[in-house]
Amino acid sequence: MSWSGEGRLHETAAVGAAAGPARAAGDGTGTGARNPLPRSGRPEETPPRPGRFSGPTGNRLTVLSGPSGVGKSTVVAELRRTHPEVWLSVSVTTRKPRPGETDGVEYHFVDGEEFDRLVAAGELLEWAEFAGNRYGTPAAPVLERLEAGVPTLLEIDLQGARQVRKAMPDALLVFLAPPSWEVLEARLRGRGTEPEDVIERRLAQGRIEMAAEPEFDVTLINTSVQEVCERLIDLMRVRSGVR
Ligand SMILES: Nc1nc2c(ncn2[C@@H]2O[C@H](COP(=O)(O)OP(=O)(O)O)[C@@H](O)[C@H]2O)c(=O)[nH]1
Numbered sequence: 499m500s501w502s503g504e505g506r507l508h509e510t511a512a513v514g515a516a517a518g519p520a521r522a523a524g525d526g527t528g529t530g531a532r533n534p535l536p537r538s539g540r541p542e543e544t545p546p547r548p549g550r551f552s553g554p555t556g557n558r559l560t561v562l563s564g565p566s567g568v569g570k571s572t573v574v575a576e577l578r579r580t581h582p583e584v585w586l587s588v589s590v591t592t593r594k595p596r597p598g599e600t601d602g603v604e605y606h607f608v609d610g611e612e613f614d615r616l617v618a619a620g621e622l623l624e625w626a627e628f629a630g631n632r633y634g635t636p637a638a639p640v641l642e643r644l645e646a647g648v649p650t651l652l653e654i655d656l657q658g659a660r661q662v663r664k665a666m667p668d669a670l671l672v673f674l675a676p677p678s679w680e681v682l683e684a685r686l687r688g689r690g691t692e693p694e695d696v697i698e699r700r701l702a703q704g705r706i707e708m709a710a711e712p713e714f715d716v717t718l719i720n721t722s723v724q725e726v727c728e729r730l731i732d733l734m735r736v737r738s739g740v741r
Pocket residue numbers: 563564565566567570571589590593624625626628633634635653654655656657658659
């Protein structure tokens with residue numbers, strides 16, 4: 499079967515001590531309760547399908563998305579610390595840096611003019627506007643890593659994930675979900691980095707993102723950051739042959 503596209507295997511794995519053991523994608527033990535899609539075949543046994551941006555090694559890109567405040571940046575920071583073998587794409591954004599963010603680490607912070615230039619020059623693999631700012635993935639570094647067989651992760655929004663799905667049908671799309679909506683609100687407010695009106699915009703966008711969960715291949719529930727990281731690494735290992 500084809501792993502991408504309609505009938506894509508979908509797994510919902512609660513990750514965290516309270517949620518029981520995490521399950522391997524396609525190992526037949528996932529509940530799939532929220533998305534009862536057909537589940538024949540194991541993704542790791544499906545040969546790579548060439549996409550517009552696929553590298554010759556068949557190495558597949560992994561995309562992490564989820565609503566604002568769910569913990570994506572925290573997971574990425576933990577991966578950066580504990581799994582330096584994974585290459586994390588650094589996006590360009592027109593958003594202003596938050597306290598503690600460093601240009602070139604979390605993002606390349608650019609002005610609107612530079613962002614326009616990158617779009618016009620076709621240098622972005624995908625880009626989207628999110629809560630009043632623009633964000634995009636520089637294509638060249640991603641393609642270089644995929645070509646070299648390096649496990650590669652993008653942390654991007656839903657619109658970006660959809661663009662990646664079109665451009666690279668083999669990409670693994672992982673949805674990071676909160677344990678509950680209340681927890682998501684509490685995390686976003688607790689982070690204390692945005693004023694209330696921005697929080698409201700992000701929560702509104704978050705409802706849209708949550709509704710799109712069935713479009714993703716795998717859902718991980720962010721109860722424990724460490725366990726989400728381990729599951730992500732497992733998924734990437736299966737897909738890119740990393741040991
Ligand atoms: N499409 C797209 N979205 C991105 C990119 N980089 C970051 N994002 C997303 O933009 C949204 C806002 O990011 P950010 O301002 O850092 O806020 P946070 O997610 O609440 O920490 C998040 O959903 C990110 O995943 C990118 O290169 N492309």
